[in-house]
Amino acid sequence: MRHIISLLMENEAGALSRVAGLFSARGYNIESLTVAPTDDPTLSRMTLVTRGNEAIIEQIIKQLNKLIDVVKLLDLTEHKHIEREMMLVKVSVDGARDHVKHIADIFHGRVLDVTQLAYVVEVTGNSEKLDAFLDALQPVPILEVVRSGAMGIAAGDISLKI
Amino acid sequence: MDSRCIIDSSCVLQNESGLSGKSVKKYYLVLEKMSVELTGAEIFVQCLKDEGVKHIFGYPGGAVLHIYDALYQQKVVNHILVRHEQGAVHAAEGYAKSSQKPGVALVTSGPGATNAITGIADAYMDSVPLVVFTGQVPTSLIGNDAFQEVDTVGITRPCVKHNFLVKDVNDLALTIKKAFYIATSGRPGPVVVDIPKDVTAEKAEYHYPESIEMRSYKPTSDGNSRQIKKAIDFMLAAKQPMVYSGGGVILGGGAEALNELVHELNFPITNTLMGLGGFPSSDRQFVGMLGMHGTYEANMGMHHSDLVIAIGARFDDRVTGNIEKFCPDAKVIHLDVDPASISKNVSVDVPIVGQVEPVLRALLAELRLRKQKPDQDALKKWWTQIEEWRSRDCLKFDQGSDKIKPQDVIQKLHQVTNGNAFVTSDVGQHQMWAAQYYGFDKPNRWVNSGGLGTMGFGLPAAMGVQMANPEAEVACITGEGSIQMCIQELATCLQYQLPLKIILLNNGYLGMVRQWQEFFYDGRYAMSYVDSLPDFVKLAESYGHVGMKIEQPGDVEQALKDAFAMKDKLVFMNFITDPEENVYPMVPAGAGQNEMILV
Ligand SMILES: Cc1ncc(C[n+]2csc(CCOP(=O)(O)OP(=O)(O)O)c2C)c(N)n1
Numbered sequence: 001m002r003h004i005i006s007l008l009m010e011n012e013a014g015a016l017s018r019v020a021g022l023f024s025a026r027g028y029n030i031e032s033l034t035v036a037p038t039d040d041p042t043l044s045r046m047t048l049v050t051r052g053n054e055a056i057i058e059q060i061i062k063q064l065n066k067l068i069d070v071v072k073l074l075d076l077t078e079h080k081h082i083e084r085e086m087m088l089v090k091v092s093v094d095g096a097r098d099h100v101k102h103i104a105d106i107f108h109g110r111v112l113d114v115t116q117l118a119y120v121v122e123v124t125g126n127s128e129k130l131d132a133f134l135d136a137l138q139p140v141p142i143l144e145v146v147r148s149g150a151m152g153i154a155a156g157d158i159s160l161k162i
Numbered sequence: 163m164d165s166r167c168i169i170d171s172s173c174v175l176q177n178e179s180g181l182s183g184k185s186v187k188k189y190y191l192v193l194e195k196m197s198v199e200l201t202g203a204e205i206f207v208q209c210l211k212d213e214g215v216k217h218i219f220g221y222p223g224g225a226v227l228h229i230y231d232a233l234y235q236q237k238v239v240n241h242i243l244v245r246h247e248q249g250a251v252h253a254a255e256g257y258a259k260s261s262q263k264p265g266v267a268l269v270t271s272g273p274g275a276t277n278a279i280t281g282i283a284d285a286y287m288d289s290v291p292l293v294v295f296t297g298q299v300p301t302s303l304i305g306n307d308a309f310q311e312v313d314t315v316g317i318t319r320p321c322v323k324h325n326f327l328v329k330d331v332n333d334l335a336l337t338i339k340k341a342f343y344i345a346t347s348g349r350p351g352p353v354v355v356d357i358p359k360d361v362t363a364e365k366a367e368y369h370y371p372e373s374i375e376m377r378s379y380k381p382t383s384d385g386n387s388r389q390i391k392k393a394i395d396f397m398l399a400a401k402q403p404m405v406y407s408g409g410g411v412i413l414g415g416g417a418e419a420l421n422e423l424v425h426e427l428n429f430p431i432t433n434t435l436m437g438l439g440g441f442p443s444s445d446r447q448f449v450g451m452l453g454m455h456g457t458y459e460a461n462m463g464m465h466h467s468d469l470v471i472a473i474g475a476r477f478d479d480r481v482t483g484n485i486e487k488f489c490p491d492a493k494v495i496h497l498d499v500d501p502a503s504i505s506k507n508v509s510v511d512v513p514i515v516g517q518v519e520p521v522l523r524a525l526l527a528e529l530r531l532r533k534q535k536p537d538q539d540a541l542k543k544w545w546t547q548i549e550e551w552r553s554r555d556c557l558k559f560d561q562g563s564d565k566i567k568p569q570d571v572i573q574k575l576h577q578v579t580n581g582n583a584f585v586t587s588d589v590g591q592h593q594m595w596a597a598q599y600y601g602f603d604k605p606n607r608w609v610n611s612g613g614l615g616t617m618g619f620g621l622p623a624a625m626g627v628q629m630a631n632p633e634a635e636v637a638c639i640t641g642e643g644s645i646q647m648c649i650q651e652l653a654t655c656l657q658y659q660l661p662l663k664i665i666l667l668n669n670g671y672l673g674m675v676r677q678w679q680e681f682f683y684d685g686r687y688a689m690s691y692v693d694s695l696p697d698f699v700k701l702a703e704s705y706g707h708v709g710m711k712i713e714q715p716g717d718v719e720q721a722l723k724d725a726f727a728m729k730d731k732l733v734f735m736n737f738i739t740d741p742e743e744n745v746y747p748m749v750p751a752g753a754g755q756n757e758m759i760l761v
Binding site for chain 1: 377
């Protein structure tokens with residue numbers, strides 16, 4: 001099953017490689033990983049998307065918690081949560097400007113850059129929505145795709161904070 | 163007013179913000195609050211003193227010269243010069259395992275650090291509390307492929323509990339404090355502190371915190387009381403229970419509590435390789451070691467049990483055999499300090515996360531509260547069954563052979579030392595025989611490399627054991643393959659007058675490899691015959707020790723007596739043993755625990 005896990009870790013050099021190293025050393029699957037400092041500059045927040053059966057996810061969570069730099073962790077999948085990913089897509093618009101604009105509008109996307117031959121479109125949403133957007137663009141040739149990886153936050157009053 | 167002012171070594175008053183004149187004068191008022199500025203190297207030494215460290219094992223080099231200079235100028239912290247950095251770390255491990263104190267090693271950058279890796283990985287696998295200091299090239303050169311630079315933090319990351327690179331001398335003392343705290347608390351393990359050379363030269367105010375709290379690291383200690391109650395419920399309901407205890411009992415100082423609990427329950431108990439000594443092997447309730455070379459009764463008992471009570475053990479594959487076939491009818495209680503060990507390999511019915519000793523005490527207290535007692539009728543039947551398995555006498559060996567039997571040497575070693583020696587071992591058949599035949603009654607006496615299985619461990623580990631226990635008898639049981647992996651430490655033993663007794667079970671083969679080749683490769687002995695062996699007696703003598711060669715079974719006991727009578731000498735005993743002796747019982751890889759090859 002797909003799990004989205006958020007964690008707070010000490011904003012220390014090497015903290016990210018501890019997480020990345022853990023996943024490769026133990027053969028865990030990692031679908032995406034995003035990380036940036038929080039409002040408290042001593043802490044980074046990381047969102048991980050991974051897949052595995054229940055036992056593997058349990059191990060992943062325990063092993064992450066065991067890392068000395070990890071301060072706190074929340075498996076968002078266990079809670080009602082909001083997930084967002086951002087994508088920048090460069091599409092060739094030769095003869096397809098209206099189509100691209102139309103699809104972008106449907107997905108609440110924004111066209112950030114316009115040239116004769118290409119648009120850069122920004123779309124935000126959960127990961128399936130971004131996949132759907134790429135599908136909908138067909139048959140327009142896609143020149144480049146950049147995705148941020150998923151970020152997540154729990155809904156309601158559950159907070160990942162110290 | 164800022165009281166953080168500083169006197170440099172020439173005793174000129176300064177303060178951090180560079181205030182001068184009038185404002186400096188004011189600082190005279192708070193003189194007693196002031197601390198002296200020390201170099202990083204001096205801070206390093208002072209931290210060790212404040213941490214109560216008496217011995218460190220190390221080897222110098224360019225990046226740690228400032229530190230060595232600071233060590234040279236004091237007498238509190240004794241530095242033991244090994245002959246290879248792997249030896250330093252294994253010695254620190256032996257020190258830690260036999261003393262309940264952390265082991266400390268110090269090595270230089272680059273090759274010093276890479277030579278230490280095997281020891282660090284070994285300590286990681288066996289949860290040994292160590293702090294390993296590595297020198298590093300100056301901060302300005304890091305990342306430049308400087309002379310003797312390696313990314314020590316990167317290389318060691320997968321085999322440490324944690325590691326640090328200290329980039330600022332002002333962080334040094336706090337980092338060292340954290341390193342000792344992390345290494346020794348929770349599930350212990352090695353912590354590496356990488357210190358660039360310039361950091362050891364720069365100066366800072368010295369302050370060593372008494373205690374420390376880390377928001378990101380809070381090792382759990384007391385078990386959950388609901389789980390403790392549930393565990394007792396399970397124990398009272400069990401008909402065929404088996405206690406299976408591991409190295410966690412030794413590391414967590416839980417042997418006494420375990421003793422009380424197991425006696426009160428009258429359950430059979432088996433130990434893992436790492437757990438030997440956690441329960442007296444001479445006790446009737448002890449059914450021997452379990453696992454690949456465990457006893458028939460221990461493995462059969464596990465396989466047929468309806469309740470496995472795992473205490474400070476981690477269901478290693480050498481213990482469980484084929485996990486699909488493992489304890490098919492058992493419920494599992496698992497007590498461990500490391501939550502990640504629980505339900506990792508085997509799914510657990512009653513998990514208890516906590517420090518072994520207090521949780522065992524809590525279990526005892528709960529048990530004593532209950533009116534109900536363990537099911538005596540069921541236990542009686544269970545014990546009858548176990549005694550039947552035990553009567554199989556799976557550790558018997560040919561007593562009338564004209565060749566020296568390695569098992570016999572170990573049994574005689576037990577007799578000659580009254581079972582009181584500290585015993586280290588290397589890795590191979592001799593290790594298994596030591597585990598099976600020495601009979602450990604006390605914790606912390608059996609020091610071996612279980613998780614990583616590191617040949618070369620035994621001799622340097624024995625040095626650490628002897629440093630920590632200067633009055634004790636220390637024996638290193640080894641093979642002619644293993645001993646040659648750290649043989650250079652014989653020089654260290656002479657320099658520091660360590661009167662170890664080296665028991666070489668010389669079968670002329672990499673015996674454990676040969677045994678697998680005999681069983682599973684139709685006797686094709688690829689590279690397992692150890693040719694061109696040195697004359698070990700002369701070798702020992704050339705290092706300044708006593709050497710003995712023992713070839714007759716009848717000479718074994720007297721030779722051991724003679725060796726142990728030489729209290730202040732290292733004696734290297736080369737026992738020429740039966741070359742084709744095998745370790746029995748054996749659970750072949752992939753088989754279930756009940757599928758043993760027996761003699
Ligand atoms: C550093 C290292 N290399 C290789 C091995 C694989 N290995 C395990 S046991 C063994 C043979 C050990 O031979 P010896 O020390 O003579 O002991 P014996 O088995 O004969 O008692 C080998 C090569 C190991 N455990 N460690």
